[in-house]
Amino acid sequence: MPSSADPLPGPGLAAFVAAVQTGTVHGAAEALDLTQSAATKRIQTLERRVGVALFERHAGGLRLTEAGLVLYPEACQALAALRHAADAVATHQAGTGRRLPIAASQTIGEVLLPGWLMRFRADDATIRPLVDVRNSPAVLDALRDHRADIGFVEGLDPLDGFEHRVLLHDEILVVITPDHPWARRRSVRPQELRTQAYIAREVGSGVRAVATAGLEQAGVALVPQLEMASSLGAKHALDRESFALLSGLVVSEEVAAGTLKALPISGVELRRDLRVVRLADAPRTAAAAAFWRWLGSAKRRGD
16 A cells, blocks of 8 residues: 555646546546556556555446545646646746857846847747857857857957857057046057056956957057956946946947047057857757857848
8 A cells, every 4th residue: 555645646646537427447547548448557557556446337337435535636636736747847937948048258148138139039029139248258158168159259369169150340548537648649559558547447358358469469568457357347447547448339439429539559450259159069059050140140131
């Protein structure tokens, strides 16, 4: 005899309820898309578990015993609870299937990606992007660890094992305040950068990696006076005796408003590619595949 704590088998309960509602084992088998022998076996297994007969068999079909009368409403309630649990899991899985985890480097994540996602979701509002903004090496780590399905990078990190495409080109500029001694200039010579305090992005930043590599080719190595983990922090730290090397995209609004000035470095081209990346051999969710296709079509349209 099973313990009172042992759960009764769901298939047996389903066959029992179907037999009560149709009046025959044959009817239960048809309702559950089973053979009659399979339906009979499930009911017999249930009767062995409870230790008592649930039906009286007669020529006209089935009649519930007293034990069967007691079990029937409880069995209906148990099956309803199982259906509710299954529906809850299905709803969760449907919602999870529309999630779109994204890891984005700071320039893309803070300046470009919000607008892209709003336009993308105008076509499919059921997709729920979850964006984590970090530097480019951390973006690649998130993809490798399957914490993100789509990534955006802007540095010089090798992309072996990744599928990637260039979305935009960006230029890194000398950013200063309007009262800086260079404010009336059109450009700055590389060697002049040594004469002012350099506010840098953190090690690992795509901006810093590209700027450092480009200036080293011109024979200039800079030592930061201050390192900031975000472009916003670097902008706020500027004064009339310092400069930062930042993306032109990041400072476009301040330059237009006249609160900052951005200058190229003469003879040095600090251009970089802004890329979307994904693991080459990773399974594709429907949401990630749709966004990847949308980015490709948006680039072709010039959006």
